[in-house]
Amino acid sequence: MTGAARKSVLGEVREVTLAIELIELGARLQLLESETSLSRERLTKLYKEIKGESPPKGMLPFSTDWFMTWQPNIHSSLFYNIYLFMLREARCDSIQAMVKGYRLYLENVERDNDEAVLTLTRAWTLVRFFDSGLVTMAPCTRCGGKFVMHAHDPHHGYVCGLCAPPSRAGKTRKAAVTA
Ligand SMILES: [Zn+2]
Numbered sequence: 001m002t003g004a005a006r007k008s009v010l011g012e013v014r015e016v017t018l019a020i021e022l023i024e025l026g027a028r029l030q031l032l033e034s035e036t037s038l039s040r041e042r043l044t045k046l047y048k049e050i051k052g053e054s055p056p057k058g059m060l061p062f063s064t065d066w067f068m069t070w071q072p073n074i075h076s077s078l079f080y081n082i083y084l085f086m087l088r089e090a091r092c093d094s095i096q097a098m099v100k101g102y103r104l105y106l107e108n109v110e111r112d113n114d115e116a117v118l119t120l121t122r123a124w125t126l127v128r129f130f131d132s133g134l135v136t137m138a139p140c141t142r143c144g145g146k147f148v149m150h151a152h153d154p155h156h157g158y159v160c161g162l163c164a165p166p167s168r169a170g171k172t173r174k175a176a177v178t179a
Pocket residue numbers: 140141142143144145159160161162163164
Protein backbone atom coordinates (compact mmCIF):
# COMPACT_ATOMS: atom_id res chain seq x y z
CA MET A 1 0.00 0.00 0.00
CA THR A 2 1.36 3.45 -0.84
CA GLY A 3 1.71 6.09 1.82
CA ALA A 4 -1.09 8.21 0.39
CA ALA A 5 -3.51 5.28 0.06
CA ARG A 6 -2.73 4.11 3.55
CA LYS A 7 -3.42 7.59 4.83
CA SER A 8 -6.82 7.75 3.15
CA VAL A 9 -7.82 4.24 4.25
CA LEU A 10 -6.43 4.18 7.73
CA GLY A 11 -6.15 7.84 8.61
CA GLU A 12 -9.74 8.23 9.74
CA VAL A 13 -9.71 4.97 11.71
CA ARG A 14 -6.43 5.90 13.33
CA GLU A 15 -7.72 9.31 14.38
CA VAL A 16 -10.91 7.89 15.89
CA THR A 17 -8.94 5.17 17.67
CA LEU A 18 -6.57 7.77 19.07
CA ALA A 19 -9.45 9.99 20.16
CA ILE A 20 -11.14 7.08 21.95
CA GLU A 21 -7.90 6.15 23.69
CA LEU A 22 -7.35 9.76 24.78
CA ILE A 23 -10.93 10.14 26.03
CA GLU A 24 -10.64 6.93 28.03
CA LEU A 25 -7.47 8.29 29.62
CA GLY A 26 -9.30 11.48 30.59
CA ALA A 27 -8.45 13.93 27.80
CA ARG A 28 -10.29 17.25 27.64
CA LEU A 29 -11.81 18.52 24.41
CA GLN A 30 -9.03 21.04 23.71
CA LEU A 31 -6.47 18.24 23.82
CA LEU A 32 -8.54 16.12 21.42
CA GLU A 33 -8.96 19.02 19.00
CA SER A 34 -5.26 19.72 19.07
CA GLU A 35 -4.11 16.13 18.54
CA THR A 36 -6.64 14.95 15.95
CA SER A 37 -8.21 16.58 12.90
CA LEU A 38 -11.70 15.37 13.84
CA SER A 39 -14.39 18.02 14.13
CA ARG A 40 -15.49 19.38 17.51
CA GLU A 41 -18.97 17.91 16.89
CA ARG A 42 -17.52 14.46 16.19
CA LEU A 43 -15.28 14.61 19.24
CA THR A 44 -18.11 15.78 21.48
CA LYS A 45 -20.27 12.90 20.25
CA LEU A 46 -17.47 10.39 20.85
CA TYR A 47 -16.88 11.84 24.29
CA LYS A 48 -20.56 11.52 25.26
CA GLU A 49 -20.68 7.93 23.98
CA ILE A 50 -17.62 6.89 25.96
CA LYS A 51 -18.05 8.92 29.14
CA GLY A 52 -21.83 9.11 29.21
CA GLU A 53 -21.69 12.87 29.77
CA SER A 54 -20.76 16.08 27.99
CA PRO A 55 -17.09 17.10 27.99
CA PRO A 56 -16.28 19.63 30.74
CA LYS A 57 -16.09 23.24 29.62
CA GLY A 58 -13.52 25.78 30.70
CA MET A 59 -9.93 26.64 30.11
CA LEU A 60 -7.01 24.28 30.43
CA PRO A 61 -4.50 24.90 33.21
CA PHE A 62 -1.94 27.39 31.90
CA SER A 63 0.43 27.93 34.81
CA THR A 64 3.73 26.11 35.26
CA ASP A 65 3.59 26.61 39.04
CA TRP A 66 1.46 23.53 39.76
CA PHE A 67 4.23 21.31 38.35
CA MET A 68 6.73 22.76 40.83
CA THR A 69 4.77 21.90 43.99
CA TRP A 70 5.99 18.89 45.91
CA GLN A 71 3.90 15.86 44.93
CA PRO A 72 2.94 17.09 41.44
CA ASN A 73 6.65 17.70 40.74
CA ILE A 74 7.55 14.10 41.62
CA HIS A 75 4.69 12.71 39.52
CA SER A 76 5.39 15.08 36.61
CA SER A 77 9.07 14.18 36.64
CA LEU A 78 8.24 10.46 36.67
CA PHE A 79 5.90 10.91 33.70
CA TYR A 80 8.30 13.09 31.71
CA ASN A 81 11.18 10.65 32.17
CA ILE A 82 8.99 7.85 30.78
CA TYR A 83 7.76 10.14 27.97
CA LEU A 84 11.35 10.93 26.92
CA PHE A 85 12.21 7.23 26.97
CA MET A 86 9.24 6.49 24.68
CA LEU A 87 10.23 9.32 22.37
CA ARG A 88 13.95 8.52 22.15
CA GLU A 89 14.35 4.81 22.84
CA ALA A 90 11.00 3.36 21.76
CA ARG A 91 10.89 5.80 18.82
CA CYS A 92 7.26 6.78 19.36
CA ASP A 93 5.90 10.00 17.92
CA SER A 94 4.93 12.66 20.43
CA ILE A 95 1.28 11.69 20.93
CA GLN A 96 2.04 7.95 21.15
CA ALA A 97 4.85 8.65 23.61
CA MET A 98 2.32 10.62 25.63
CA VAL A 99 -0.31 7.86 25.60
CA LYS A 100 2.15 5.05 26.36
CA GLY A 101 4.07 7.17 28.83
CA TYR A 102 0.88 8.11 30.64
CA ARG A 103 -0.25 4.47 30.86
CA LEU A 104 3.12 3.48 32.32
CA TYR A 105 2.91 6.39 34.74
CA LEU A 106 -0.51 5.12 35.92
CA GLU A 107 0.88 1.59 36.31
CA ASN A 108 3.76 2.93 38.41
CA VAL A 109 1.44 4.92 40.64
CA GLU A 110 -0.99 2.01 41.08
CA ARG A 111 1.81 -0.37 41.95
CA ASP A 112 2.85 1.97 44.74
CA ASN A 113 -0.74 2.40 45.95
CA ASP A 114 -0.35 6.10 45.29
CA GLU A 115 -2.89 8.53 43.90
CA ALA A 116 -2.43 9.67 40.28
CA VAL A 117 -2.23 13.42 40.81
CA LEU A 118 -1.16 14.01 37.20
CA THR A 119 -4.11 13.88 34.80
CA LEU A 120 -3.57 13.21 31.09
CA THR A 121 -4.47 16.81 30.31
CA ARG A 122 -1.87 18.03 32.82
CA ALA A 123 0.69 15.65 31.31
CA TRP A 124 -0.08 17.02 27.84
CA THR A 125 0.18 20.58 29.12
CA LEU A 126 3.55 19.72 30.66
CA VAL A 127 4.88 18.44 27.32
CA ARG A 128 3.76 21.71 25.71
CA PHE A 129 5.54 23.69 28.43
CA PHE A 130 8.71 21.73 27.63
CA ASP A 131 8.25 22.32 23.91
CA SER A 132 7.87 26.05 24.45
CA GLY A 133 10.94 26.19 26.71
CA LEU A 134 9.10 27.27 29.87
CA VAL A 135 10.27 24.27 31.87
CA THR A 136 13.29 22.00 31.77
CA MET A 137 14.75 18.96 33.54
CA ALA A 138 17.51 19.36 36.12
CA PRO A 139 19.47 16.68 38.00
CA CYS A 140 19.17 16.36 41.76
CA THR A 141 22.62 16.72 43.33
CA ARG A 142 21.86 13.93 45.83
CA CYS A 143 20.07 11.16 43.93
CA GLY A 144 20.99 12.11 40.36
CA GLY A 145 17.37 11.79 39.22
CA LYS A 146 16.09 14.36 36.75
CA PHE A 147 13.24 16.62 37.80
CA VAL A 148 10.95 19.20 36.22
CA MET A 149 12.04 22.79 36.90
CA HIS A 150 11.31 26.29 35.67
CA ALA A 151 13.68 26.88 32.76
CA HIS A 152 15.07 30.10 34.20
CA ASP A 153 15.51 29.03 37.83
CA PRO A 154 19.10 28.35 38.92
CA HIS A 155 19.73 24.58 38.84
CA HIS A 156 23.03 24.65 40.73
CA GLY A 157 22.89 22.63 43.96
CA TYR A 158 19.32 21.48 43.29
CA VAL A 159 17.89 18.89 45.71
CA CYS A 160 14.69 17.12 44.63
CA GLY A 161 11.42 16.61 46.51
CA LEU A 162 12.22 12.96 47.21
CA CYS A 163 15.57 13.70 48.85
CA ALA A 164 14.25 16.72 50.75
CA PRO A 165 10.48 16.32 51.22
CA PRO A 166 8.57 18.96 53.18
CA SER A 167 7.74 17.77 56.70
CA ARG A 168 4.00 17.66 56.00
CA ALA A 169 4.75 15.11 53.30
CA GLY A 170 5.99 12.51 55.79
CA LYS A 171 3.05 10.21 55.42
CA THR A 172 3.22 9.83 51.66
CA ARG A 173 7.00 10.03 51.49
CA LYS A 174 7.52 6.28 51.61
CA ALA A 175 5.21 5.70 48.67
CA ALA A 176 6.95 8.42 46.71
CA VAL A 177 10.44 7.15 47.45
CA THR A 178 9.63 3.69 46.12
CA ALA A 179 8.17 5.19 42.93
ZN1 LIG B 1 16.98 13.62 44.76
